[in-house]
Amino acid sequence: MxxxxxxxxxxxxxxxxxxxxxxxxxxxxxxxxxxxxxxxxxxxxxxxxSSGPAARSQSGPTDEARRSPRDTGAPANQNGARPIDPHKALKQPIYRFQQTRPVTFRELLWQVQEMAGVPIEFDPPELEKQVADKQVTLTLRRTTVGDILRALAAKVGLVVHIQKRRVCLGKPDA
Structure with a gap:
């Protein structure tokens, strides 16, 4: 003992x-x-x-843990998560964003998508194959996640379209 x-x-x-x-x-x-x-x-x-009856009775989650989160008013998706407003997500301030070593557009886009917390899609989807492997660098100060995304898209000739629940990258309108 x-x-x-x-x-x-x-x-x-x-x-x-x-x-x-x-x-x-x-x-x-x-x-x-x-x-x-x-x-x-x-x-x-x-x-x-740890094998006694007291230990066995506490093995699962408590009733409080089983309860669903409080309803915030926004409809939940099929996973139960609340959707994120892309306009608000892209307004997040960033003091400095610096990528001086060339990386693929795909890598940097993934990083910006993680910062925003919203999905970024291509419209049409074939655009992704055309720009994914292009090498890019980017340095910005006192900016936002949205400005970083717009600058990154401009490096490969694309523009950002913000829709109700998603962000799309597409060709500029002629």
Missing amino acids: PTFARSDVSSPGPTDEPGPPEDVSNRALADTVGVPGRGNQPLAVKLAD
């Missing part, structure tokens, strides 16, 4: 009567406990048995 000791734990001896509570807030941990009349002795603490 494992043993634990604290210097702020004591138990009255057979003839001791409990007195007023003692302030033990400033005592440090120790390997032994001072027992009146017996000196310092190790303090034994029995740990709960």
